[in-house]
Amino acid sequence: MDPAVRLASAVADPIVSQLLLPVEAAPASLKDATTSELLAHLVSFRGENPALSYEGLLSLSQELVELASAAHRLPAVERAPIAVVLSRTLWIIGELDTTDVQAVRLGPQDYARRLRSAVPGADRELTPDAAWFHDRLLVTVCLHLLHHLIRRSPRLAARLPERAHRIRQLIDLNDVEAVRGLEGPGGRPSVEDADFEARYADSVVEQYNRVTIYGIDLPNPNTPDNWSLDATYLSLSAEFDNEGAEERESDEPVLTADRALSGHERVLLRGVAGAGKTTLVQWLAVSTARDALPPELEALRGRIPLVLPVRRFAREGFPAPDDFLTAVRHPLADEAPDGWVARVLTEERALLLVDGIDEAPESERGPLRAALKRLMRIYSGNFCLVTARPSAVEPNWLADEGFDELALAPMNRDQVAAFITAWHTAARNDEGKDHSRLDEYRDKLLASIPLFRELRGLATNPLMCGLICALNRDRSGSLPKGRKELYEAAMEMLLQRRDPERRVLYADAVRLQRAPRERLLRKLAFRMLTEQRAELDMDEALEEIQRSLPAIPSTAGQGGPQAIFRHLLLRTGLLREQADRSMEFVHRTVQDYLAAKEAVEQGAFDLLLAHAHESEWEEVIRMAVAHARPGECARLLTGLLAPGRTGMQRNRRRLLAAACLEHVTELDPETHDRIRRETRNMLRPATVAAARGLGWVGPIVLEMLPDPSTVSDQEAHRLAVTVTRIGDDAAVHYLAQLRNRASLELRAELAHGWRNFDTDHYAEEIIGHLDPEGLYFPVSDRVELAALRKLGGRERVQIVGHFTPDELLDGLVPDQLTHLWLAYDLGVRMDWLSAFPHLTTLRVNPRLPRVTGVPEGVRILS
CATH class of the missing domain: 3.40.50.300 (P-loop containing nucleotide triphosphate hydrolases)
Structure with missing residues (x-):
């Protein structure tokens, strides 16, 4: 029987829920996942002192009929008789010996049939149309009743997962059809919906048109700590x-x-x-x-x-x-x-x-x-x-x-430069005293990043690029190298030096130095890690601070948990409070760093190893290895290699051990050699997908890959897929041993990897040696365009970055170019291509808009 008379759950649930006793008043036996319960014991209209009388049940039935008839032109004269029959049918729930498990197993249609059969002849006074309406409405009411039972009794879903899933699916389908049945002409929103949508759109803009540029913390707590999304x-x-x-x-x-x-x-x-x-x-x-x-x-x-x-x-x-x-x-x-x-x-x-x-x-x-x-x-x-x-x-x-x-994709040089410029522009709005030197900091940083491999490798996403900008400013141009060193410097900047150096000494009554600030933040981060949470509500955060205060002598007399929390929130720049008074760290990476440090401090290595195969713990374990002392480091790494896991979990743990080697400060040679020995054979990827996945392991992979001269073209291609994703100078040396092969697939991969390395070095070692036959050379930014011109240009060029026609006219070599591939929409007519006399083919990516103004004689491919 199709429940063709439908009720959306938003209107049905408040009514149907009144048919059942509140959860707190239900039998205690429901807490036992192995038991069933008679529905007669759960309904609110039976028992010695029922919460719902028969008259109340009739009233609810009348309300259900009125709501359901809205989309069914049911004559008003027939609604009251249908409500009477519906109330009599629902009343029988309290007299049958059907359990909640049996009802869910039956499903809404068969359960409705059981109820109807228990009151034979109840609908004899109804017209055929009214009887049809009652039967279909009863199925819908049973559907919502069973759904309500499942939602409030997880044991039902656990015992009957397929039935529970099917009922949830039927609820969704019912809601869709119910809404469609009530749509106005042309499906346009109602006046009420349209009015709310206008206010909702304004709230979305207000809520999300702000972005925090990491590392610019303002000395005045009343000054906003974020900037317009439009501007940044x-x-x-x-x-x-x-x-x-x-x-x-x-x-x-x-x-x-x-x-x-x-x-x-x-x-x-x-x-x-x-x-x-x-x-x-x-x-x-x-x-x-x-x-x-x-x-x-x-x-x-x-x-x-x-x-x-x-x-x-x-x-x-x-x-x-x-x-x-x-x-x-x-x-x-x-x-x-x-x-x-x-x-x-x-x-x-x-x-x-x-x-x-x-x-x-x-x-x-x-x-x-x-x-x-x-x-x-x-x-x-x-x-x-x-x-x-x-x-x-x-x-x-x-x-x-x-x-x-x-x-x-990682930020290219043009994007890094744009971000650094935007960051320093935004910094002019804070209350720092060094605004006159911001241009100097910006220019020095723009000049440094191409020169230093560590900075180049780190400044490839907005978070790390913003952190580098902040530290560069804080240290007047003196930057640390390496991921751990960057975070250590950030902690020093945010937790210790920034307020005193900017003379923000009395923003609140709490006086804490870096060590206690960091220790409290680590406690919060570690709790979020162990509970696998991305945020804590305020009561939980205050509880954690309260528990930690007695063990930190310097906090004595500084105030209660509320005052300490407000101090951490306003003065460290590492926490963010939501509108609902929950708190989170400004970024998950900061939380992971602090949690890792606390895990090492507590010696929670078994906890780390128990979760090492889970992706959200990868960064924590890497940073734990960086913080750990030599013996602790060896314990973590050998634990990653220990037997007990199989399949993907075991592979992930072993590769994580290899990836951690780049963070190790000191490690005994035996453990180092064991990691290399046990992961060596894993570094011969059999598929392109596996080859891509090895890139996250990092430079240590290069020491374990096979001699490129001993592999086939197919394996060489897969190795290139891995190595072009490792931003290290040693990777260029390895790739240089593949540059003379004829395979177009391999040459295309080598050319594609250009953007991941120093432009001039890669051009000299790789790009300049690739056989140009049939190969499109990709150009993603102005530095690459200039480098390709310096090499004399190429016949086939692929444009994968944003350029103006004037920049391409200056950068491409007119007498060389025969094939141009546009993988980026320039947004202009193509008349300017007439400046290339030997151009025969224009290839346009099919994902881009249709080009216009292409000179006659140039073939267009897509």
Whole structure:
């Protein structure tokens, strides 16, 4: 029987829930997952002193009939008789010996049949149409009743997972159809919805049009510590990451993220910590809410951005549509019209932005994926962007739901320069006393990054680039080298030196030096690590501080937990308070660094090893190795190699051991040799996807790879895929041994890796030696364009960065160019190509808009 008379859960649940006793009044036996309970004991209208009388049940039945008849032109005269029959049918629940488990196992249709059969002839006075309406409405009421039972009794879902899943799916389908049945002419929003959507759009802009540029902490606590997204947003780059493909040619260009997203309804975006995933989500939300999207994203115009940070609901599970705003604690959650989110999804007007799958514990990602897949199948016409760290989820994690995979590309030199310039421009708005020297700091940093490999390797994402800018300013141009050293210097800057050096001595009554500040922050970070949390509510944070204060003598007499917390919040720049009074660190990487230091301090090595195969613990373990003393370091690394895990978990732990070697300060030779010995054979990747995955291990891989002269062209290509992702001078030396091979696939990979290394050095060692036959040479920035011209130009050139026609006219060699590949939309007519007399072919990436003004005689390929 099809429940063709439908009620959206937003209106049905408040009524149906009154049919059951409150959870606290239900039998204690329900807490036992092995028992069942008679539904007669759970309903609110039976027993000695029922909470709901028969008259109350009749009133609820009348309300259900009235709501359901809205979309069914049911004559008013028939509604009261239907309500009487419905109340008699529901009343019988209290007399049957059906248990809750049996009812869920039956499902809504069969359970409705059982109720009807228990009151034979109850509908004899109804007309045929009214009887039909009653039967279908009864199925819908039973559906909502069973769903309510499952939601309040997790044991039911545990005992009958398939039935529970099916009932949840039916609820979603029912909601979609119920909303469609109530849509107005043309499916346009109601006046109430339209009014709320205008206020919601304003709130999205207000909430997300701010961005913190890391490391600019202001001495005045009343001064804002963030800047307009409009003024500081850097257009990020992305590339398609089709892990299933065995071949990797340069036909998948690096594009700006907005162009890369163009034409895709569903995207899984990967990016390392600090790469700008959340900033991109903010930009999409604000631009959509403002109706200020670029032409490439025209398909998003008019959509409603729904931002869903996973950390907000990681433990509770993916929320139902009508709980979206409540789950993320949106300030307008209580003002949304009933069923608004479900209507937006049903009308296919939503832009879903699910940010940070890696913020959920690994055990919760499977259920999150299942819920997201179910949502996208039911509300199939909505756009969806999901973000995650690269190793947080497996390749093709959502491929069966039509999600394409993108990866945020490292910032190129032009983007790094743009970020550094924007950072120093924003710094002019703070209350520092060195504004007259900001241009000097900027220019010195711009000159230093190309010269120093360590800085070049670190300044490839907004987080680390911002941290480098802050430290450069703080140290008047003297920068530390290496990841751990950068964070140590940041802690010194933020926790010890900044306030005294800026004479901010009396911002509050608390006087704490770096050590106690850091120790308290480490306690908070470690608790969040062990509980696998991305945030703590205020009571939990204060509880942790209260527990820690007696062990830190310097905090004595400084105030209670509230005063200490406010001091840490306002004076360190490392914490952020949300509107709902929860707290989080300004970035997950900062939390990981501090938690790792505390883990080493507490000797929690068994805890680290127990979670070493989980992606969200990788950075913690790397930093723990960096903090650990030699014996502790050996214990951690040998623990990573210990037997007990199998398959992917074992491989991940072993590769993590290899990756940790670059962070080791001192390690006994025996352990070092053992790691190299046990991971050597893992570093002969059999697929391109595996080859890409080795890049995160770092420079230590180079010591274990096979002699390039002994491998086939196919394996040489896979090795090149790995090595071009290791930003180290030694990588160039290894790649130079592959440069003379004829394989076009290999040569294309070597050319594609240019952007990951020092331009001139790579051009001299690799680019200048590649056989140009059939090979397009990619150019991503002005430095590469100049280097290619210095080599005399090439016949085939691929443009994968933003240039103006004048820059290309100056940079390309006119007499050389015969084939030009545009993988980046220049946004102008192509008349200027007439300056290249030998140009025969213009290749345009199909993801880009159609080109115009191409000179006659030039063939266009796409």
